[in-house]
Amino acid sequence: MRIIAALVALSLSLIAAVQAEERQQDYRQQLPLVLEGAGPWYRVELPMAVHSAAQHADLRDLRIFNAQGQAQAYALLASQRESRDEEQEHGVRWFPLYSDGQQSGVPRLRVQRSTDGTLIELSGDEPATAQRQLRGWLLDASAIDAPLVRLNLSWSGGEEGFQRFSIEASDDLQHWRAWGEGQVARLSFGEERIDQRQVELPAQSARYVRLLWHSPQKAPELDVVTLRSRRQSSSPAPLVWSQPMPAQALGDGSYEWQLPQALPLERLRISLDEPNTLAPVWFEARSREQDPWRALTSGVLYRLPQDGREVRLDELALPGSPVRQLRLKVDARGGGLGQQPPTAAFAVRATQLVFLARGEPPYRLAVGRGDATSAALPISTLIPDYSTERLASLARAEVDVSAAQTVVETAPATAGTDWKRWGLWAVLLLGVALLAAMAASLLRRPEKG
Structure with missing residues (x-):
């Protein structure tokens, strides 16, 4: 049994040795990293040169090594669309809503509006009487074109305490929808005073807002009314661009580009060297040479004068699918793109790399290994207390593309590496075979009576 245990331990150690073998020289392209600031975590914006040198579009063959050749722990973060909320405060006009003192219903309205929907007159149908009571207020929010999220009231007079009122919204002053209830308060005790003036709204748009008081039924006189709106804006995910690449002319107004590898392209930019250019174009693409061409995108590129200035459209959006070869066809009726073949720059979604520096610098980014x-x-594993704020505060590192080195192994070195790997696997398989033979022998051995 001790022999079996030893063989098991040997097999496991050999498996670990084969799997853990991570050598810097196995990666074809190596680029130095220039560190800025104190680590130990560093954030790197990967340039297009890294994407182009990788053997896989998802950068699975990317590694970071220190001066001793030890692999560093790292995480990859693909850029995303950025969204943010923008709030704005608006001063609005308000109009009183009266009802008869004996009537607890909703006041009836007679209104007049301008052509843009803004209120210019509002009055009740009942004649003015001593019993007429101020029941609420109508807010004119027709100039606000964003969802309403907060109401702020300032009033004079009225008793201290809490005031409750219903909130309704309308776009035509005839059909109303409930927005719940609001409550404001004014409390005092000794020299202390508490004013609660804000009421949250349901983040919906409305041209008019109606406030009807329930407790007490008489509304206070308003001094200041403001509404706060919130608009959500978004920006596209950041991109990283290649250098302009010349096209190969195919004739008949067609051009072709060959990329270093299949890349998930998001945009492309075509050079328009001549003024007054107008070119209807369409693109075809494929990710491998043996694949058929497929339609990618189409559009009209132009560089034209307009109102004393030049306007141009030289970029087109792409679906983000892997592309290695592109073919451009130009409609000759537009006059073409000029005498010289155009150049094109290509963009992929930007990727950030975060690594934990261990050991001695210099650190190198290695990429380009097919297997x-x-x-x-995961970023939350690499940085235990990770947050977006923490990410933005990390020290930075830059890839020195100008100092990139291409590793070309000689035939003897490659052969030696292959023999070593095959030798490890041979010993591993031999150990497993011996283990199986000894186990079978033990199972066939007759039990002692």
Whole structure:
């Protein structure tokens, strides 16, 4: 049994040795990293050169090594669309709503509006009487074109305490929808005073807002009324662009580009060298040479004068699918793109790399290994107390593209590496075979009576 245990331990150690073998020289492209600030975590914006040198579009063959050749822990973060909320405060006009003192219903209205919907006159149908009571207020929000999220009231007079009122919204002053109830308060005790003036609204749009008081039924006189709106804006995900690449002319107004590898392209930019250019174009693409061409996108590119200035459209959006070869066809009726073949720049979604610096610098980014599997960690694992604010505060590092080195192994070195790998696997398989033979022998051995 001790022999079996030893063989099991040997097999496991050999498996670990084969799997853990991670050598810097196995990666074809190596680029130095220039550190800025104190680590130990560093954030790197990956340039297009890294995407182009990788063997896989998802960067599974990317590694970071220190001066001793030790692989560093890292995480990859693909850029996303950025959304943000923008709030704005608006001063609005308000109009009183009266009802008869004996009537608890909703006041009837006679209104007059301008052509843009703004109120210019509002009055009740009942004649003015001593019993007429101020029941609420109508707010004119027709100039606000964003969802309403907050109401702020300032009033004079009225008793201290809490005031409750219903909130309704309308776009035509005839059909109303409930927005719940609001409550404001004015409390005092000794020299202390509490004013609660804000009421949350349901983040919906409305041209008019009606406030009807329930407790007490008489509304106070308003001094200041403001509404706060919130608009959500978004910006596209950041992109990283390649250098302009010349096209190969195919004739008949067609051009072709060959990329270093299949990349998930998001946009492309075509050079328009001549003024007064107008070119209807369409693009075809494929990710491998043996694949058929497929339609990618189409549009009209132009560089034209307008109102004393030049306007141009030289970019087109792409669906983000992997592309290695592109073919451009130009409609000759537009006059073409000029005498010289155009150049094109291509963009992919930007990716950030975050790594934990361990060991001694310099650190190098290595990429370009066909049989590699991803070694990236989740960002929350790499940085235990991760947050977006923490990410923005990390020290930075830059890829020195100008100092990139291409590793070309000689034939003897490659052969030696292959023999070592095959030797490890041979010993591993031999150990497993011996283990199986000894286990079978023990099972066939007759039991002692």
